[in-house]
Amino acid sequence: MKLADNKATLSFSNGSPSVDLPVYQGNVGPDVIDIRKLYAQTGMFTYDPGFLSTASCQSAITYIDGDKGELLYRGYPIEQLATQCDFMETCHLLLYGNLPDAAAKIDFTKRVTNHTMVNEQMQFFLRGFRRDAHPMAIMTGLVGALSAFYHDSTDINNPEHREISAIRLIAKMPTLVAMAYKYSAGQPYMYPKNKLSYAGNFLHMMFANPCEDYEVNPVIERALDRIFVLHADHEQNASTSTVRLCGSSGTNPFAAIAAGVACLWGPAHGGANEACLNMLEDIQRMGGVSKVGQFMDQVKDKNSNVKLMGFGHRVYKNYDPRAKLMQETCKEVLTSLGLENDPLFKLAMALEKIALEDDYFVQRKLYPNVDFYSGIVQRAIGIPVSLFTAIFALARTVGWIAQLNEMIGDPEYKIGRPRQLFTGSVRRDVLPIAQR
Numbered sequence: 222m223k224l225a226d227n228k229a230t231l232s233f234s235n236g237s238p239s240v241d242l243p244v245y246q247g248n249v250g251p252d253v254i255d256i257r258k259l260y261a262q263t264g265m266f267t268y269d270p271g272f273l274s275t276a277s278c279q280s281a282i283t284y285i286d287g288d289k290g291e292l293l294y295r296g297y298p299i300e301q302l303a304t305q306c307d308f309m310e311t312c313h314l315l316l317y318g319n320l321p322d323a324a325a326k327i328d329f330t331k332r333v334t335n336h337t338m339v340n341e342q343m344q345f346f347l348r349g350f351r352r353d354a355h356p357m358a359i360m361t362g363l364v365g366a367l368s369a370f371y372h373d374s375t376d377i378n379n380p381e382h383r384e385i386s387a388i389r390l391i392a393k394m395p396t397l398v399a400m401a402y403k404y405s406a407g408q409p410y411m412y413p414k415n416k417l418s419y420a421g422n423f424l425h426m427m428f429a430n431p432c433e434d435y436e437v438n439p440v441i442e443r444a445l446d447r448i449f450v451l452h453a454d455h456e457q458n459a460s461t462s463t464v465r466l467c468g469s470s471g472t473n474p475f476a477a478i479a480a481g482v483a484c485l486w487g488p489a490h491g492g493a494n495e496a497c498l499n500m501l502e503d504i505q506r507m508g509g510v511s512k513v514g515q516f517m518d519q520v521k522d523k524n525s526n527v528k529l530m531g532f533g534h535r536v537y538k539n540y541d542p543r544a545k546l547m548q549e550t551c552k553e554v555l556t557s558l559g560l561e562n563d564p565l566f567k568l569a570m571a572l573e574k575i576a577l578e579d580d581y582f583v584q585r586k587l588y589p590n591v592d593f594y595s596g597i598v599q600r601a602i603g604i605p606v607s608l609f610t611a612i613f614a615l616a617r618t619v620g621w622i623a624q625l626n627e628m629i630g631d632p633e634y635k636i637g638r639p640r641q642l643f644t645g646s647v648r649r650d651v652l653p654i655a656q657r
């Protein structure tokens with residue numbers, strides 16, 4: 222970390238002595254005030270629920286400029302990665318810090334494809350779930366269970382274990398998501414086919430069956446690969462912070478990633494793609510585009526608790542660059558499948574247009590996020606709505622692992638242990654039960 226020339230001085234109106242706090246500069250983005258010694262110096266904590274102004278770590282992986290609407294993985298703009306690189310290259314970039322050359326790409330892809338199968342016992346584990354279980358409920362269970370199958374890579378402090386568990390997680394996530402789908406559909410699991418691409422193999426495991434040949438549609442394969450690239454990392458979001466916090470106790474990588482999956486499930490985070498598609502379908506049932514005005518009134522009414530899902534972001538106060546790329550993919554997929562007149566796409570465009578012009582959204586700087594269009598693409602591909610968040614988890618796994626490994630390698634890392642402002646009862650004595 223680079224010390225800035227200036228310091229921050231914290232003074233108090235009650236006459237307590239002021240304290241100087243060091244300021245650090247990143248390579249880009251806001252400086253940070255180092256408050257680690259604040260408690261020792263003043264006996265006070267800072268208060269920042271939701272981490273609105275708190276940098277929880279230093280990181281060199283992903284950078285977002287929310288005002289500009291810019292997203293960089295290891296310095297590369299998401300637009301360039303999405304159009305010039307595939308998901309395997311992106312994984313290599315996030316994990317190791319550099320884009321692979323042709324030989325390194327072949328080597329990395331081979332290492333991943335060597336691990337696409339899961340232990341055969343996994344299917345018996347799956348059988349314990351109800352057929353109608355939500356795929357994210359299944360995924361939290363399955364990913365956590367990986368640590369029970371791969372005992373040889375559970376030591377988070379061993380770099381070789383971290384490397385092999387990273388490769389295993391990236392390789393096995395598509396297999397597990399497809400198994401969760403096949404289980405709910407009552408169809409046989411399809412083993413991975415390693416001659417296919419990462420996205421092509423996922424499509425095969427999802428949509429092939431033992432009775433018919435299955436041809437991967439290159440447009441769909443490319444669209445899915447783009448979904449993976451766009452979701453691969455997003456700096457210190459809720460699930461990534463969960464993975465870091467969970468991993469900071471020294472737990473094994475599979476358990477830490479399972480915690481990330483659980484966090485991602487929520488509708489304010491990864492669950493938004495499912496919630497967004499459900500919202501579009503609800504409006505469609507109510508009457509479609511003609512009901513958009515009525516729906517928007519509900520969204521703007523604070524008492525209604527209705528949100529425009531797929532809109533708004535903690536960091537982006539401009540168009541989410543992933544949403545633009547996703548809208549492009551959406552058009553490409555719908556055109557290739559002959560679904561240009563898809564009513565949900567039209568509805569989404571109508572909602573977006575109104576929201577971008579409406580004062581409520583303009584004043585709050587609410588723009589479409591990645592989830593606004595990703596659901597429409599996935600639905601067109603034939604992926605059931607309840608599986609959307611599991612696909613987000615599949616794609617984000619590499620980001621989670623890269624961030625977890627970065628944390629373990631950071632000499633400044635400590636077990637995460639936030640403080641609190643206590644507002645409960647002060648000390649009191651237990652009365653005998655008859656007197657309470």
Ligand code: CMC
Binds near residue numbers: 488
């Ligand atoms: N619809 C209507 N109003 C909204 C929305 C929305 N989607 N998002 C924010 N607002 C309002 C919010 O009510 C608040 O208004 P006011 O200042 O009058 O109280 C203001 O905008 C600021 O919002 P906030 O809730 O304080 O912002 P936040 O940073 O805490 O929340 C968010 C960010 C993503 C949770 C929120 O925008 C949201 O719930 N959006 C819908 C869910 C969604 O699409 N999530 C996906 C995020 S992108 C994928 C991912 O990274 O997981």
